[in-house]
Amino acid sequence: MRTLSDMPSVALLAAGRPLHFELGVAYEIFGNPPVERRGPGQWYDVTLLGDTAVRVGPFLVEPERGLAHAAGADLVVVPACADVDEPPPVELVEAVRAAYEAGARVASLCTGAFVLGAAGLLDGRRATTHWAHAEELAARHPLAEVDADVLYTDNGRILTAAGKAAAVDLCLHIVHRDHGAAVANSVARRLVMPPHRPGGQAQFVSTPVQVTGEGDAPLADLLAWAGQRLDQPLTVVDLARRANTSTRHLGRRFRAVTGQTPLQWLLAQRVRRAQELLESTDESIESVARATGMGTATTLRRQFKRVAGVPPDSYRRAFRGTIHA
Template sequence: MHTVAVLALDSVIPFDLSTPVEVFGRARLPGGAPAYRVVICGARTEVDAGVFTLRPPWGLDALAEADTIVLPGCADPTAPVPGDVLGALRRAAASGTRIASICSGAFVLAATGLLDGLRATTHWAAAATLAERHPEVEVDPGVLYVDNGQFLTSAGAAAGLDLCLHLVRLDHGSAVAADAARLSVMPLEREGGQAQFIAHDPPPAPRGATFESLLSWLHDNTDRVLTLDDIAAEAGMSTRTLNRRFREQTGTTPLQWLLRARIRRAQHLLEATTAPVDTIAGQVGFGSPTAFRERFKRVVGTSPHSYRSTFQRASGA
């Protein structure tokens, strides 16, 4: 079973703490079995949560066994993060664990260095502070949440619900996520197509990774129809070796990485140009406009036309 570890630090915001506990704890698979095992971890036996004191049943060791770690926000996001917490999170990330933050929990994640070079978000009121304290992070205060693959961040309060439901949908599909949304008395996609504001950036390779040049080549060739054989030839290795090593360094496959890069490029073109959707489909490597529309909606949660219309409304607001 997929284990979600929620890390409670001093001054944890109770709402942020309860959001993943409720969403993941209530999620059920089609047969009725729990979709997740949820554990609350702490660096100490007692955690000051402001209006109450929390005694987490698990310590930091439990993070090593988690499939997903959630970092709730803290009332004082600028407070130093204990070294043992940073170490535990870095080790979990190195083993491939997915880490998501809610609200000012992004400060904890940023303190590990794992967000360096990535886009991230947090509560709008704390965005400037996050950008100032962590200039290596590309802080975007205008989105509900950012999905970088292994590392995800969300804005404040209700955006944590959006993020958790997004994770349920990634893990178990729309039907399970829709049921979790109903239990939370929350639409799976809030009116206005909130899913379109997710930044679907492809995961980067770690610093010094052998695939840095290949990722740059892929990024520069999103307009081409590329096969796995094409990518393997560029990398100078067999498709089997490419898939294995690529996943080791990026956490995904070459074709999935390329797909995310294409969708992100399409989002930019929809935002910044007036080119027809069919033209953009070809510019991001889709041979069929229909296939592009279907894939875009599956990834972004709305159609290319709706995405463009909503962005233009937001720009003119």
């Protein structure tokens, strides 16, 4: 069992003119453990760092420690900057660079990517930011591979998120990496969010992924119905029949609300369920395949690797070797 001193440390950097939404998102997710991680040393130790009091939106915030302490953190989070026309503060850039050189993971939210770029951490790496600022980020840091069409990027120790809601997605992705799919989904439920979206999903979704509007109630019911039947060989025809609509209309509604086709959504849910089973049970790959509607171990391995990037066997070994005690 971890002790409090062993808790992974998260440094939220407040310097310059950070935006309150992204800073608040990071604090809410990393600073409040779900019920599964409320024991001693099972979550993150979050500290707000900055050298002076800073204005964050309408609030005046007093950091707990100076930026120099970023070099001792396990994860450094750089929230969005209010003005990308101005170079980021030198002390902020130096703190981020020092933290990375000391071995920390560094994650930027929205226009916080400009700070990582100024620190030289985006050179030769894929990165993203809010679509409205992606062209400027690419122009200012030509050695970076800026992708304006994704929600977030993960280069291992360097992570970047697009604008606003994508900051939630990246933070949930980090929780997923550190604690697994079940815990990440628990955090998402507390936030009244769907399970975290994959980073490759496009920024341009015509309506939010959350299915909360009155007109979306039938689709919300359908998603819940399908989510409870992932062990069954569901097809688009099955979904359309359940929703009492045509397959063409169903496809348009899915893309508008989730940014995915019905089959893409189903596969994502099956893989997500497989991750939970691989993390929390000793079921064989064949059993996991049946429980997630993949049918055979061969199909599970092929689809799991395509979506998750690694075979299910490797995922299980890696997860159980790194999960926090």
